[in-house]
Amino acid sequence: MDKLKAMSTFVAIVDQGSLSAAADKLDRSPAAVVRTLASLEQHLGVRLLNRSTRRIALTDEGREYLDHCRRILADIQTAEFRLDSRRADPAGKLTITAPVTFGRLHIAPLLNQWLKQNPSMSAELILLDRVVDVIEEGFDLALRIGHLADSSLVARQVGSTPYVLCASPELIEQRGRPSHPEQLSDWPTVGFTPAGEVWQFQVKGELWEQRIRPVVSANQIDTELAAAREGLGICRVLAYQAQEDFERGTLVPVLTEYNAPALPVQLVFPHSRLLSPRVRQFLDAVVGPLQERLSGMAGNKYQ
Incomplete structure (x- = not known):
């Protein structure tokens, strides 16, 4: 046989x-x-x-x-x-998917630079805030944030990102800063609908779950952040999602000492799919820069 x-x-x-x-x-x-x-x-x-x-x-x-x-x-x-040295130069089309904000901030610039260096290549970048079935939907590569449950995928970790709590400077000026997650029961909050109304923290090495009562909930991160900027309440997002606000000063982090463990950021591709030269060379080109971007991200100071 x-x-x-x-x-x-x-x-x-x-x-x-x-x-x-x-x-x-x-x-x-x-x-x-x-x-x-x-x-x-x-x-x-x-x-x-x-x-x-x-x-x-x-x-x-x-x-x-x-x-x-x-x-x-x-x-x-x-x-x-x-x-096979004859296949050393990548050619063809690369299809990638990533979360919307992460893809815009980090994948798109690196992909554009790689395409300049590889003129025989073209690419399609699909940004979606949902878990994509890489095999069924025909992607060569996906950026995943979180722990990987699908054993049919190979993961190459490029870093991690924590959740952070954000508030507008005006809200902090009005109310001061919360000093413990349990105080959030008395604070106005902005919820993210898919995540529910329980936020997780780490208190003295133990998991702490805190129920919130959102003033407003949204199913889009940009809408959630906009409400927080208006001072409607504290919101909870991944660090890279708030990075631009932190840099502009439109939002500030709070309760950073209680952040739950950071989530892994991974590039994944199917076990069953041929790892073509274009995928392999793109991985080799972007893993290092992505690691630098994630390690240098201001939000990682709050892990």
């Missing part, structure tokens, strides 16, 4: 969602795909997929084996590309 071929077939079945779709993708007959899967399961001594006429589902053993297959196949593909 050709183990690499069997692994590729198994991954294709899972990614395509059916035996017939995998057969089309691999340009093989459905019967050949079935035989390969059966031989692989017999060799391993476990069932990898539960199959019916309508759907397939991974078994626990299949899910574990799938992770190993993705990593092995990705490593092989990467090694082949690195050894």
Whole structure:
């Protein structure tokens, strides 16, 4: 049995969602795909997929084996590309997604600079404040903020960013500064609708959850920050989102000693996708500058 071929077939079945779709993708007959899967399961001594006429589902053993297959196949593909000097110069189109504010402030400038240095390349940068399915939506690369739960993705961490609490100088002048998270129950606040009405802090090394009563809540960060600038209340955002306000002095940080642990900032790409020269070279070009930007960000002083 050709183990690499069997692994590729198994991954294709899972990614395509059916035996017939995998057969089309691999340009093989459905019967050949079935035989390969059966031989692989017999060799391993476990069932990898539960199959019916309508759907397939991974078994626990299949899910574990799938992770190993993705990593092995990705490593092989990467090694082949690195050894092929004819593919050293990137060409084609790079598709990237990132959160709106982070993408505007940090990804777009670095991407523009990289495109100047690689005239054979083009790019599409999609800025969205939602978690994108990188595989389903066909992106080469995504910028993720937070802990990565999807095991089908490879992550390359470039830094971290904490949550910070912000208030307008006018509000601080009127009320002074809060000295403990529990005081927020008596303070006007500006909420971010997707995050709910409980803010997390770290008090003496322990998690502290504080319920707030927002004067206004918004589902867009820019709207939340605008309300805070008007003095309507304290808001809670990621440090990079408030960076421009901190620099202009339109908002100031508060309760910095109680910030919860910072969230990782990562560039991610699929295990199952070929790490092309354009993706690899873009990663090599931007990881260092992103690390410098995040480490030098004023908000990181408040971790």
